[in-house]
Amino acid sequence: MCVSIPAKVIALHGDMAEVSVSGNTFRAGIQLLDDVREGDYVLLHAGFAIQKIDPGEAEETLKMFREMNQDGE
Amino acid sequence: MDELIMMAHGSGGKKMHELIRNLFVKYFRNPFLESGGDAAVVPPEPGHIAFTTDSYVVDPLFFPGGDIGKLAVSGTINDLAVSGAAPRYISAGFIIEEGFPVKDLESVVRSMAGTAKQAGVQIVAGDTKVVNKGKCDRLFVNTSGVGIISEKHTHIATADHVKAGDQVIISGYVGDHGMAVLSQREGFPVKTGLKSDCTPLNDLIGKVLERFDHVHFMRDPTRGGVATALCELAEGRQFGVLIKEPAIPVREEVMGLSEMFGFDPLYVPCEGRVLIVADQSVSQGILHTLHGHPDGENAAVIGEITTGNWGKVVLETIAGGRRIIHMLTGEQLPRIC
């Protein structure tokens, strides 16, 4: 229902952030978030950052994938 | 010269002659054009004649990696080259909106001349029309082209030799042109470093045909992209096409824009890429030849012709599933859901 992809914050200008998606830059609204910082990854939807990506949680999930074996438990 | 194109530049009078002399003849310069006849008279050559035409209405007229002029010359050269022809002569028709800056027209003409020269093709005939403000969008260009096909390459355009086991090769990254042009449209919210891949491919294709027999089909995946070109190849045939998603070269920037706007890069146009279908015995050799050419450095084998799935194009996804690819229906629109 909603296309949204991760983007990296490269600069902040008040209510707007310059974000990068694979080297393409875009000015996104950050009114929906508190405490956005340069270097954060945010989820971009319809021109707005709607959430920050949690790098710790992302790593946890990937760790779980790595520890999983292919034939069930 | 005047600063802006006026109705008088298309009236057949003095201004038109000035424009032809100071712009078209000056840049396109060759004996066929300079003879000034109503038709270019060119010498005969052995082989079949390939003849094609295309019109160019790209917006914006100038974009990273090219402009409407380079695109118009490359596009027609490529239509000839992928048919197995050696491009020889091109005509150029201009429909210009009154008020169009002469210096922009000069840039376009210069770019056409440079591209033709690079490709070893001569622009031998031309036409100019000026229309009232609002009757066209700044500048439209039509090019037609003539090339020569040797007997042994006449099967390429018809795809009659394509058979199961043949390999499908793309000469480089997919979707650069479409995304580069889109990113320059007025109001498009993204800045990108992407450049159009627009370039004449006759040198690259010539090298492949010179070194290898058993090239069974070629197509430049322009409008509708790689997906549509392959669907057109398979349609109504007694073979299928299987392509492998992980093998398709897509630049990070193109992937990023595609994910962002919900586009599929397989449908995004290229203007400097060629799809080659060739016998398995020569596919690695062709790949090697492509890799040795600046326009083919990122070439890859992306799939093969199959005995099953007659008339269909099947994509093996990055997840290992398989789905059928259809032709594009309508232009892709940026979407949020």
Added chain:
Amino acid sequence: MKYISEYRDRQVIDRLAGQIASFRDTKAVFMEVCGTHTMSIHRFDIPSLLPAGLRLLSGPGCPVCVTPVGYMDHAIALARQGKHIIATFGDLVRVPGSTSTLEKARAEGADVRTVYSITEALELARTHPGRKVIFLAIGFETTAPATAAGVLQAQKEQLRNFCILSAHKVMPPALEMLASEGVKIDGYLCPGHVSVITGEEIYRFIPRKYGVGCVIAGFEPADILLAILLLLKQVTDGKPRVENAYKRAVRKEGNPKAREMMESVFRPVDTEWRGLGMVKKSGLVLREEFASMDAAGQIRVMVEPPVEPQGCICGQILKGIAAPSDCPLFGKMCHPGNPVGACMVSSEGTCQNAFKFQSDG
């Protein structure tokens, strides 16, 4: 692409598919509520990686599909007045109204512009002070906060020529209706990007009241497979609950700031969902203090009486009661080049996905 490529890794996908394969004796039907899930599932051909006893059904989570034909008629009528600029997401351009589309209206001379964000619509209003710019506001909780931010911005700048036509909807009332009336489902793949805003809370009633499990899922193949795996475990454990398989993006509490902004601008009203009918308190309209920006209240226009396409069964498809192949129009009169119903026109629609991404199975 960071946070995407890792979840498309073939090794990871194979491992997850291997784990799922160990449930080969489990029979279950899961519904992906969200249209973007439907699209991902087809795009990567996830069903081919699943055991035969497991079936995925598509739900009503495509905002375009559930937008009633009357809304499109209203938007088209406004476009046809000729004087306004209609700013719309690309999603709506080809959606059929009763007798036309925005695309056709544009061909007839209406000024219809495709935008990616309400921010661009605001810019159109700034640069065209003499004309009204009408932004077609569609979407669920994911998108409504962005519209709210845009409306607040317009208010701040006193952009008097900017207004919106809202078709925003919220999920919980529709989920409630689906859980109580729809087909028997053994688990829900819950919409990841709606959950980014709402958090986990809105799904709690489903396991509690209906004994059906819910897993919040991301949109990459590994995300979807992980969610399916967790649902399968819930089914075999017999312990339905709400789990989050998209933790890098979805916090338990969602995004409270975005919700506050949305609630400060919109109020809930009963609204029609295509296929589901009237759903109580599921629509969002502008609050009284923003009435001047409400195109529905501010601009008088004659809207033709809505005509539902004959023979189209989008409604049943949206509830999971029927499959696209059950529809007499599917693939014949109705295809992506000539969509009859909303499920065929939207790139997220169940029918378009069934048509476009037929599995080579």
